[in-house]
Amino acid sequence: MTHPVDVHVGKRIRHRRWLVGMTQQQLAEKVGIKFQQIQKYETGANRVSASRLWDISDALEVPVSFFFEGIDSEASENTSAASVPSDLMGDKEALDLVRSYYAIPENQRRRLFELARVLSDVA
Template sequence: MSKEDRPIRNRRGHGRGRTQDGKPNPIDVHVGMRVRLRRTLMGMSQEKLGELIGLTFQQVQKYERGANRVGASRLYDLSRVLEVPVGFFFDDMPDEITGRSPASGVTDTPDYKPDEDEMHKRETLELVRAYYRISDPRLRRNLFDLMKSLGDGSDAD
């Protein structure tokens, strides 16, 4: 068996779900980012989420960073607590990481940096939460229209 055909050994930095260079699998990073997105949109702390699924907040942090893989039963628990279907955690996965699991044989997995995406920044999440706390639908729609009109002229920076 050639070196390229050998399975990745289960050692620190080179274990299951890690890329050849020891980085977290980009799919695990995406799932963790989706956990963080939903938790933040619900206004839930890492500590509260951990309490509800029997983990410490540090374990939740590791899931959210993709440092720890989320097993099937834990993913199911997360979907129930966060009130989303399991498929939610895989939604919006960028094309550049789809199918780039170490098991796929692809070794040129790009660095996946979800925090560089405006849709996953804390400011965006807080803005969306605040927007949906506006109970008057007309006021919410007026704010939406205002923000769209302000944004249309901001591309000239």
């Protein structure tokens, strides 16, 4: 039986790995383990030890606290029809969209953001 904290930490590992464009194999090599172990961490099937989480945070260039962000709000999240899905950052398409968004030059990105805001208000 998986623990919700292990699942959350695994999702955050996957989220960050996708954002930086790293494969499971690349992360595993940086940490010194097999990619299958990364798969197990990302699904929450295996619990990440403190020392391993430290190595993963170093490889992904984030503080260890990154993996626990949002854990309190996840439990009390509102699930109205208009709300964002709880696992938005676990969705590969959403992460690809975010990565592409940040690849756009800043002045154009601001314009795109304002356009999206206006369109979402109309919908």
